[in-house]
Amino acid sequence: MARYTDEFRNTIIELYKSGKSLAVLNSEYGIPKSTISTWIKDNSPVSSNSEDEMTLKELRALKRELSQIKEEN
Secondary structure: OOOOOHHHHHHHHHHHHOOOOHHHHHHHHOOOHHHHHHHHHHOOEEOOOOOOOEEHHHHHHHHHHHHHHHHHO
């Protein structure tokens, strides 16, 4: 499995947001469309009842951290 830096992922996400399609990004960079879709989804804002906004990636990281803290206690 290929590993990509956060900077590279963010670049691909920005290119998508600027109008490049998944197909174009796939052909230019050789990254599977499903991988790009996951990156976009993980970095999209998550709705909440509060004024705070976070991405799905940040939410998952918080859940992992909470789980770890619960185990330590």
